[in-house]
Every structure is written in structure tokens, then in C-alpha cells.
Amino acid sequence: MTPVQAWEIAALVPDPELPVLTLGDLGILRGVAVDDGGLVVWLTPTYSGCPALREMSRDVAARLTAAGAGEVRVRTALSPPWSTDWITPAGRRKLAAAGIAPPGPAPRRPAGPVPLTLSPRQAAVTCPACGSADTARTAAFGATACRDLYRCRACAEPFEHVKAI
Amino acid sequence: MGFDTAYEAITEESDDQRWAFGTGFADPLAGVETGVPDGVPGADLGAYCLMLGDDALIMSHRLQEWLARAPELEEETALANIALDLLGQARLLLTRAGYADGSGRTEDDLAFGRGVSEFRNVRLTEVGDADFGGLIARLLVFSTWRLALLDRLRGSSDPVLAAIAARGVLELTYHRDYAAQWLLRLALGTSYSRERMAAGLAAVAPLIPELFLDSDLELRLSPRVAVRPAELRAEFDSVLAGVLDRVGLVWPKGSGEPARRGVHTDQLGPLLDELQSVARANPGATW
Numbered sequence: 001m002t003p004v005q006a007w008e009i010a011a012l013v014p015d016p017e018l019p020v021l022t023l024g025d026l027g028i029l030r031g032v033a034v035d036d037g038g039l040v041v042w043l044t045p046t047y048s049g050c051p052a053l054r055e056m057s058r059d060v061a062a063r064l065t066a067a068g069a070g071e072v073r074v075r076t077a078l079s080p081p082w083s084t085d086w087i088t089p090a091g092r093r094k095l096a097a098a099g100i101a102p103p104g105p106a107p108r109r110p111a112g113p114v115p116l117t118l119s120p121r122q123a124a125v126t127c128p129a130c131g132s133a134d135t136a137r138t139a140a141f142g143a144t145a146c147r148d149l150y151r152c153r154a155c156a157e158p159f160e161h162v163k164a165i
Numbered sequence: 166m167g168f169d170t171a172y173e174a175i176t177e178e179s180d181d182q183r184w185a186f187g188t189g190f191a192d193p194l195a196g197v198e199t200g201v202p203d204g205v206p207g208a209d210l211g212a213y214c215l216m217l218g219d220d221a222l223i224m225s226h227r228l229q230e231w232l233a234r235a236p237e238l239e240e241e242t243a244l245a246n247i248a249l250d251l252l253g254q255a256r257l258l259l260t261r262a263g264y265a266d267g268s269g270r271t272e273d274d275l276a277f278g279r280g281v282s283e284f285r286n287v288r289l290t291e292v293g294d295a296d297f298g299g300l301i302a303r304l305l306v307f308s309t310w311r312l313a314l315l316d317r318l319r320g321s322s323d324p325v326l327a328a329i330a331a332r333g334v335l336e337l338t339y340h341r342d343y344a345a346q347w348l349l350r351l352a353l354g355t356s357y358s359r360e361r362m363a364a365g366l367a368a369v370a371p372l373i374p375e376l377f378l379d380s381d382l383e384l385r386l387s388p389r390v391a392v393r394p395a396e397l398r399a400e401f402d403s404v405l406a407g408v409l410d411r412v413g414l415v416w417p418k419g420s421g422e423p424a425r426r427g428v429h430t431d432q433l434g435p436l437l438d439e440l441q442s443v444a445r446a447n448p449g450a451t452w
Contacts, residue, residue, distance in 0.1 A: 047253060048336060049254075049256075078332065113316070113403075114316060118342075140343070141246045143242070145249060
């Protein structure tokens with residue numbers, strides 16, 4: 001199996017927490033290489049405490065082995081850290097189709113110390129149900145670290161949004 | 166598909182062991198290049214990662230105590246998210262410590278196998294919170310200090326420490342925002358909420374000087390690998406003053422004698438009793 005073929009198989013593994021997305025869509029598949037011992041696949045965690053990394057590693061190894069890859073080693077790539085900017089355009093479309101508003105661009109950090117945000121920051125988020133831009137954030141922390149909660153003022157639909165980070 | 170028992174329904178047949186308290190969990194640094202940079206004593210690097218990991222582990226545990234006790238569901242979710250981020254940082258740092266010092270100790274060995282005198286966390290992380298105002302004061306101090314520290318550690322000559330720090334900075338940024346925004350709401354809310362916020366600040370003030378004491382270890386490892394805590398003081402003071410000025414609160418005077426890192430309050434023992442109880446009752450257990 002070539003690295004390109006292996007990449008295509010690994011990229012299609014669904015994310016355990018957001019199964020509408022694949023590891024390729026999320027941008028957490030960092031690399032595939034072939035060495036003497038077989039295939040090496042690099043994944044990066046989204047957050048330091050991401051509990052899904054182990055499941056993802058197991059799923060990637062199982063899919064590649066089933067496709068005849070031989071020995072597969074899944075490794076962790078910590079640098080550069082993941083950000084939502086790694087989510088692909090296809091991934092963003094799939095999120096919106098699943099009723100989860102995709103993230104905007106990650107905030108750019110100015111020079112100097114990390115700025116403190118004293119008024120709750122609210123991204124310009126479009127309702128994934130009706131397309132209205134008249135939405136309001138209802139909670140800054142959602143069911144997983146990567147999501148917050150919004151409500152649409154136009155159609156009243158509550159929905160999740162992937163935080164830009 | 167039907168199941169005979171609820172347990173069967175939530176478990177799956179696999180060769181992998183399910184984790185009970187961490188055992189069997191994937192090595193969080195699996196495959197990361199774990200060599201120690203040239204010229205850096207592995208024991209020192211290990212000790213440094215251990216204290217940064219202990220700070221995150223113990224702070225995370227205290228935050229987890231708020232679950233099912235927070236004033237609102239939204240705050241419980243927020244605190245759980247923050248606790249999980251810190252637990253993740255702790256896992257990476259403890260694993261790094263066990264590699265770097267050459268002992269081969271795992272994250273579990275370090276988290277569950279040490280006693281009070283071997284923990285290197287600052288006292289700020291181990292004290293319990295009297296109320297939500299106390300928690301907010303402690304979280305703001307902790308996240309402001311740790312954010313300044315990790316931001317500088319992004320440039321560490323240890324690539325693993327630098328990568329852990331770079332990820333941690335993004336997380337601590339919203340931990341600090343969360344705490345600062347709550348401080349404003351409590352301080353500008355009712356006279357009672359303002360009083361509780363001021364009491365929280367008074368309770369945490371004596372624990373602050375310890376955060377900025379340079380130890381021999383940090384002096385040896387800085388500036389290449391580590392950061393001297395004293396260098397963080399100006400940024401810390403400036404951020405905290407900015408928040409407190411906005412609500413007309415000031416730090417209480419007389420912050421007390423700084424303790425050396427590794428000197429603990431009598432609250433760490435009971436905390437570890439709970440944190441380590443399952444691991445101690447069932448050594449090496451998996452399920």
C-alpha cells in the first residue's frame with residue numbers, strides 16, 4: 001500500500017465525537033509514511049484532554065489493517081497545535097448540513113501578552129437551519145470542549161457552533 | 166441487537182482493556198520524539214515537567230469537585246471542560262516527566278503512586294473553595310499565572326514541553342476569560358455577590374507569592390528550557406490590576422510568607438486520598 005492510498009483510507013475514518021466528519025475533514029490526520037516496519041500514521045489531538053484520540057488511533061489502525069496495510073503504528077503529533085483553521089471546506093459544509101454552525105477563522109493573536117477578553121465574545125454565526133444571521137450565544141461551553149451553544153432569533157432553533165480557536 | 170444486561174450494552178468486545186482509572190489508556194505521548202535535548206540534565210527536566218503536571222492535575226481535581234454542585238448547568242459544563250483541559254495537560258506533562266528523568270514511570274505511576282511529600286504542586290491548586298466566588302478568584306489567579314508561564318515555554322528548547330505549552334496557551338486563554346468575566350459579574354452584581362468575590366480574593370491572596378519564587382531547579386534550567394517564575398510577576402500584576410480596577414476592588418494587603426514549592430497545606434492529603442482511592446484499592450486494575 002502506498003502512503004497516498006493509506007492516507008485516503010485513514011482520512012475517511014469518522015470522528016468518534018462528531019461522526020458526520022472524518023479525520024481528514026477535521027484536519028487531525030497529519031501524515032502517513034512507510035518505513036521498514038510498515039505504515040506510520042500521525043494524528044494530532046484537538047485539545048490536550050481529547051479523550052477520543054485513543055479511539056481514533058484504534059479505528060485508523062483497524063481500517064488500514066483490514067485494507068491489507070500490514071503493520072500500522074499510529075503516532076501523536078503535538079506540533080503545531082491543532083486549530084479549527086485545519087477543518088477543511090468540505091468539513092465545514094458537512095457540519096452545517098448536520099445542523100452545527102462551522103467555525104469562522106481562528107482569532108489572530110496580536111504581538112505581546114495574550115489579550116484578556118472581558119466582555120463575552122460572540123462570533124457572527126449563521127443559523128444552520130434557516131440561514132439567518134440574527135443569532136445569540138446561550139452558553140460558552142457545550143457538550144464537548146470544541147462547541148458552544150446558540151439560538152436563532154429568527155426561527156427560534158437552538159443549535160451548536162464549533163468555536164473558532 | 167439485544168443485550169442481556171446494561172453492562173453488556175455499554176461495553177464492547179475487544180482485545181483492548183477498558184480503562185478503570187487510567188490504566189490501559191493510550192500513552193498520550195505515543196510516538197512523540199522523547200529524547201532529552203543535548204546538555205539538559207534529564208533529572209532536572211523530569212522534575213520540572215513533574216511540577217507543571219502536578220499543578221494541572223491537582224487544579225483539575227479541585228475543579229472536578231464542582232461537578233453536580235455548580236450554581237447552573239452551564240457553569241458545571243464550563244468547569245468540566247476546563248478541568249478536562251488541565252487533566253490533558255497533566256497527562257502529557259507527567260508522561261514527559263517519566264521519560265525525561267529516565268525512571269520509566271508512567272502517568273499512572275506518578276498520579277496514583279506518590280504520597281503528599283512527593284507532590285510538587287503549588288498550594289494554590291490544592292486548597293478547596295469556600296464558594297463560587299472563591300473558585301473564581303482561585304481560577305483567575307491560576308489561569309493568569311499559568312498562561313503567562315506556558316506562553317513563554319512555547320520557546321523552550323525541549324520540543325515536547327514547547328508543544329505542550331503551545332496547545333495549553335490556547336486553552337488557558339479561555340479559562341482566564343471565563344474567570345475574569347465571572348469576577349466582573351459577581352463584583353458588579355449585588356452587594357452580597359460583591360462581598361463574596363472580595364472574600365474569595367482575600368482567601369487566595371496569601372497563596373500568590375509562592376507562584377513567583379524562583380527555585381534552584383528553575384534557575385538551573387532557565388532560560389533555555391524553563392522560565393523563571395519571577396519573570397511572570399509583571400504580566401500577572403498588570404492583568405489582575407486591569408480586572409480589579411474595572412470593578413473598584415483591590416488586593417488585600419499583607420499577603421503572608423511565601424512557602425516553597427512542595428510545602429503543602431493539610432488539604433492535600435485528603436484530596437489525594439480521594440484521587441488515588443480506586444488505584445490504591447485495586448493496584449493495576451483494568452476492566
